[in-house]
Amino acid sequence: MERIPCPHCGPRPLAEFSYGGEVVPRPDPEPADDATWGAYLYVRSNPKGPQSERWVHIHGCRRWFTLTRDTATHRILDTPLRKEEA
Amino acid sequence: MEQPFRLKAGGRIDRTRPLRFVFDGKGYSGYAGDTLASALIANGVHLVGRSFKYHRPRGILSAGAEEPNALVQLGLEPRLVPNARATQVDLIHGLEADPVNCWPNVRRDVLAGLGLAAPLMPAGFYYKTFLASRHLWRHVFEPLIRRAAGWGRVPEDPDPDVYTHRHLHRDVVVVGAGPAGLAAALAAARTGARVALIDEGTEPGGSLLGQTRTLDGHPADQWVAEGREELSHLPEVLVLTRTTAAGLYDDGTTVVAEERLTDHLTSHGGHGPRARLWWLTSKTVILATGAHERPIVFPENDRPGIMLASAARTYALRYGALPGKRMVLFTTNSAAYESAIDLQSRGLRVEAIVDARPDPSGPHVDMAEALGIHIHKGCAVTATDGRHHLESVEIMLLSPDLRTVQAPRKLIECDLLCVSGGWSPVAHLYRHAGGQVEWNAEVRGFTPVPGPGLPRVVGSAAGTHALSQALERALTAGAEAAREAGFGDGSASSAPRVTETDALDGMDLWRVSDQPGDGGRAIGRPGHLSFVDLQNDATAADIDQAHREGLTNVEHMKRYTLTGFGTDQGKTSQVNGAVILARAVGEGPEAARLTAQRPPYTPITFGTLAGRRVGGLLDTVRETALQDIHRDLGKNGGAVFEPVGQWLRPRFYPKAGETMDRAVARECRAARQEAGLLDASTLGKIDAQGPDVVEFLERIYATPVASLPIGKVRYGLVCKDDGMLVDDGTLARLEETHFHLTTTTGNAAWTLNWMEEWLQTEWPDLRVRLTSVTEQWAVLALSGPKAREILAPLAPGMDLSVEAFPFMTWRAGAVAGIPARVFRVSFTGELSFEINVPWRYGPALWKALLAKGAPLGLTPHGTETMHVLRAEKGFILVGQETDGSVTPRDLGLGGMLKTKRDFIGKRGMARSDLQRPDRKVLVGLRTDDPAQVLPEGSPIVEAMSSARPLPMLGHVTSSYLSPMVGRVIALALVKGGRERLGQTLQVPLEDGDLAKVTVVEPVFWDPEGKRRDG
């Protein structure tokens, strides 16, 4: 089974994780017009290649983290720790 | 005579262990070590099936996984196995096998006799017929074709066998235990690396088990035996035979393989699991999956007695079974000469070698000439004859451009035609991992293109034809893979010296013309079908037709002609089909593209994939602390349960002989008139605390939080960023920075995870901790006018008066001597106490409440009564009144929303479309017929008309017979519903009737709320 490198626990089997989708920055709600908010809700870039995405080690440490995955090969390119955890 | 084609000696069969078996209703004998195919050949049986479309007689083509023809039905109900490849079925005593695709038997096939099959199904038949008339297809063609086509029977009964899965981590996994795989595994294992070597056969050795080569001066099988012996002494090495690698997954790191454990060891079920699915996760993977010999496409190339040259040799050398007496070899390369020479040495008479090349050369060509074998150079087989078995072949001269054939023609009598059109490396797993293949002119096959992160490929799978070279490269690959995994220095021992076969040295002959230059033919019938895919009866002419109709992409051609479909997935047809299409377009093989190859390599039974996850182990079943009580309750075998998410909850508690409607009516009345008791332990419960918990909850909830005093409870709404309601529940403030939250049963896990996501990803600065306490607190909801009277004696330290313990507050104290948190919230509209006690005290509390309450009429009720009671009050149920497109405002809950500060969902619900006045909103429906329960989800229309589509105003979300109201009640989402109060609308029912309904307020019971304080 493919292994996901949890930044807290090390590489663990895929089945221990849940996928959280592409990282989409949340616009400031107040000034955002409907189109901006709609894009935040529904539009995803769906790239073929590297994508920054969220995962959670749901059956492990339950921590969320961001990693970069090549969507064409499933190769994981990095799993940066957040600054405050480094 | 028994086994007339069996050699007196030789082969890897055990002549001291004869085995009886039945094929197509007739008894035969074979030996231990045989496959069904080799035993049939030893008995002179070549006709093993009828073809799918034309019902033509078909024989055994190959000796392995690539077999397209020899598909058999094995076993008895409930262990029926359809479409097993006779070439891979080990012979066992008492085996009963039947051919597929023929009725009543293989020699007298009714459809073939009537000549019915062929004209029905030209290429593209499925698509054209389906497009022309859905009706005709559904009711005429499909049933007819399915009945005639056969392709095996599946069991009707449940599978009685057990299957299992196993995960294993390795440093090096080698797929295929032929010469290259064995060498690679040895080199890797010698470093101390953890190695797994897997092979689909019953023993390692692959092609070496049926050859006459020597390695270091010894017979090849001795080298195999020594290698096995060495591996068996290395503790970190796992050798799996009878194990087929089905696929390579996860970036090429995990080999998924099916090991046939007790499967087919006896003719009845074995002890222990039938099969095991291996998940072999490895640092490095080496593929040594070999190559399949390619047939040649020529007219009438499908008769029984036409066989791949290497397969014929395997039957003679490995199994001691001669596939004929007089043979012709039709080849495009020198390597196949070795097969002919080996077969001649075993007693077959080689009548001729038909070589497409004008001037073949090489040691084995010279050897064949020295043996006096006549070689027809620059020739091709142009037709074959024989009813149920090959009797003769016709050969003609190939034109220099190979596009046509010409006189002189010659007829050769023979009962075996060996063919070799070259070799196709088996790169399935490489392609599963994302690897590409490309035409390799030297190998004359599609070979893997190396790339970073892709598995190593060795042996003939990599296009390495020469055995010495294959062994040398495999040893290096094994040592390198081990070094990469952290073992050894990458150096390998030297390869054994081997006697070599001729170089492949072949030519491309993709297709022999079926139109002889002079028009006449010596033998054969009209039609001259040249088969590309034997399993699907796809011919070269079908590919021509696909091309003529514009289908020049190989994936389109595949679907149009069916080339490459079926249980063999085109192992012998894919390359020929792709190149014939490329040539039709005017290109060479280098321009051909192969269709995608997907797992599994050979079919796997669903049982293996499911493993232990069947029946009760399919999914988790969650039970509350009171499950045993629910089961025992009542005289009629306890509660009737229903699944709610993973939970199993009591739906109702029937008394003896009581129907569901009557039980629910009784439970409803008790809850309204005396008191009801519900196990509400499945409610999601979250303990939220931390210095920033108020700020966090204010952001999460659409309803206000900060203003909630300690000791009080508030109803809360949770929306997503799109403004749609996703969950509801209560918030109780335990301390200044400590809350007890509840969620719906179904969304408990989702809601906690979703809160965690916000906390961790968007607001990591907030100091909050969330803990699921769902299974820490058992919850019993005591509800009804007598609730206070029942609870009071059990909670002497708790003042239950309205003044001391008002609605929407909570108190801590002892109930029946158990430490408890009691919440005065109500999901029924009646006076209600939700009593939370530590999980394991749930049963004790239940018993104490019933002991006190039963004399007063306290009655347990299940989820069905809960639904009726809450619907009577117009309380929504998330997931019933909502579907992800409903906002709190749509449900009439807009007044509860925060207006000033931001929360998740605020911006979303401000979007213009969500402000439309004609949005569907929650209303009640009063049915004209007081007994007409409306099916949930029923559409609501203004009136029936001929307009199409009929404008739909909304749908029914809940509908029950309410015993207290005395009629059916219903909730619905209706466009502009508030403005339609009093209007009469219509609900079309499934049986064509219309139910008339009146739009009313969605509260049917105690609209003033007078009952909630008791």
Ligand SMILES: [Zn+2]
């Ligand atoms: Zn973790």
